[in-house]
Amino acid sequence: xxxxxxxxxxxxxxxxxxxxxxxxxxxxxALISRVRNGDQQAFKMLIKQxxxxxxxxxxxxxxxxxxxxxxxxxxxxxxFEKISEFxxxxxxxxxxxxxxxxHSINCLRRQKIKFSEIPEEHEWSERxxxxxxxxxxxIDKDQEEWILKLIDRLPPxxxxxxxxxxxxxxxxxxxxxxTEMPEGTVKNYLFRxxxxxxxxxxxxxxxxxxx
Amino acid sequence: xxxxxxxxxxxxxxxxEGPDAKAYQRIFDVLKKEPDFQLPADFADSVIAKxxxxxxxxxxxxxxxxxxxxxxxxxxxxxxxxxxxxTLNFGALKFLSDHSGLMIFGxxxxxxxxxxxxxxxxxxxxx
Numbered sequence: 001x002x003x004x005x006x007x008x009x010x011x012x013x014x015x016x017x018x019x020x021x022x023x024x025x026x027x028x029x030a031l032i033s034r035v036r037n038g039d040q041q042a043f044k045m046l047i048k049q050x051x052x053x054x055x056x057x058x059x060x061x062x063x064x065x066x067x068x069x070x071x072x073x074x075x076x077x078x079x080f081e082k083i084s085e086f087x088x089x090x091x092x093x094x095x096x097x098x099x100x101x102x103h104s105i106n107c108l109r110r111q112k113i114k115f116s117e118i119p120e121e122h123e124w125s126e127r128x129x130x131x132x133x134x135x136x137x138x139i140d141k142d143q144e145e146w147i148l149k150l151i152d153r154l155p156p157x158x159x160x161x162x163x164x165x166x167x168x169x170x171x172x173x174x175x176x177x178x179t180e181m182p183e184g185t186v187k188n189y190l191f192r193x194x195x196x197x198x199x200x201x202x203x204x205x206x207x208x209x210x211x
Numbered sequence: 212x213x214x215x216x217x218x219x220x221x222x223x224x225x226x227x228e229g230p231d232a233k234a235y236q237r238i239f240d241v242l243k244k245e246p247d248f249q250l251p252a253d254f255a256d257s258v259i260a261k262x263x264x265x266x267x268x269x270x271x272x273x274x275x276x277x278x279x280x281x282x283x284x285x286x287x288x289x290x291x292x293x294x295x296x297x298t299l300n301f302g303a304l305k306f307l308s309d310h311s312g313l314m315i316f317g318x319x320x321x322x323x324x325x326x327x328x329x330x331x332x333x334x335x336x337x338x
Contacts, residue, residue, distance in 0.1 A: 038266065040259060047255040059248030068248055069257075076258045077265060147241040166242035194238060195214055201234040 028092040035083055046092075047076050053093055053168060054100045060163045061104040061156050064111075071107055075100045090177055094170070097178045101160055108156060143204075150200055158193035161186055 034042030051072070058071050078099050086095055151159060160179055164170045172183045172190075179186070212220075214231070221227065221235045251257075291297070300308070307314055 040263075043262065044255045044259055047258050051250050051254055055248060055250045056246060059246045065248065069250060069254070072250060072254070073258050073261055077262060080262060143237065144241050144244070147238060148246075151241070162242055166239070167245070191215060191218065194218055194235065197238045198214075198231060198234045201237055202230050205230050205234055 029088065032083060032086060032092070035080065043080060046079070050079075050093060050096045051076075053097055056163055056167050057097060057100040057160065058104055060151075060159045061101075062107060063152065067107070071103065072100075075103050078103060090174070093168075094174050094177055097164065097168070097170075101178050105156065146204075147197065147201060150197055154193055154196070157181070158189055158196075161189045162193050165190055 031042055031046055035046055054072050054075050055068075058068050058075070062068050062071055075096075079096055082099065086092070151162065154162075157179065161175055161181075164175045164178060170178070172186045175181070175186045176183045181189070217227065217231055217235060221232060221239055225232075226236070227233065
């Protein structure tokens with residue numbers, strides 16, 4: 001299996017998903033036709049199928065927990081508004097993720113949170129790795145929460161790429177289509193984000209071993 | 212081994228012993244976990260509740276603009292007919308004015324076909 005994953009050079013999570021179930025494009029087509037005709041049940045089905053994906057995106061990018069549900073609702077209203085423009089150039093889930101990503105970024109903009117560019121790499125990385133000593137995290141749950149907090153402090157682009165790759169099992173090309181980044185940038189952000197997190201966690205592990 | 216190689220190997224299930232590998236393993240485990248934020252079970256219903264008024268507003272807006280369009284067209288047509296003293300007395304227009312019954316039947320027939328198509332044919336195709 002591992003050899004197969006490497007040979008095909010796709011995201012292992014995507015490959016597993018494809019091996020287990022083959023998504024049928026015609027299902028999406030039928031559902032979309034019904035939604036376009038104002039079929040409430042079909043729209044409800046579409047929401048249920050994709051609410052997990054939208055929650056992941058919004059949950060990762062928006063920090064204010066009280067705003068998240070409303071933002072998710074707005075994403076689906078936008079999906080309905082724009083569904084006539086969907087031309088099956090990608091999977092429906094990729095298209096919905098794109099809307100969720102853009103909507104979340106717009107919300108960050110409204111909250112005046114800088115997102116447009118990744119902070120000056122060297123200085124920012126140093127600060128990220130050096131700041132915030134977690135002290136003693138005795139149980140796994142605390143370590144997990146600490147790592148999640150670290151992820152939260154990453155730039156939104158890094159968080160989106162990490163989420164789409166690790167949780168949704170999207171390929172580099174699909175992530176590129178969602179975030180409008182070239183595939184090379186997606187790969188690079190994924191590598192850098194994981195590397196930054198590793199530097200921070202490694203410091204903690206070193207300390208733990210020394211104690 | 213380069214950082215990229217370590218990341219790729221761990222992604223493919225390799226269990227390393229060094230501090231880098233251990234740190235990556237912890238990070239990959241956390242990244243795979245479902246986030247705390249989850250939508251409530253009735254989320255789809257709450258979107259539908261928000262969606263229905265928006266639908267009604269958009270369809271009433273459509274009807275409003277159709278009405279405005281038809282009214283504006285009729286007014287402009289009336290003004291044009293009065294100003295130009297237009298009468299149906301040449302070529303094909305003469306034929307139309309001589310067979311007004313046939314014209315009315317044609318218009319009613321096309322409108323009825325449209326109504327049947329919308330009411331019965333299109334609705335049954337998707338539901």
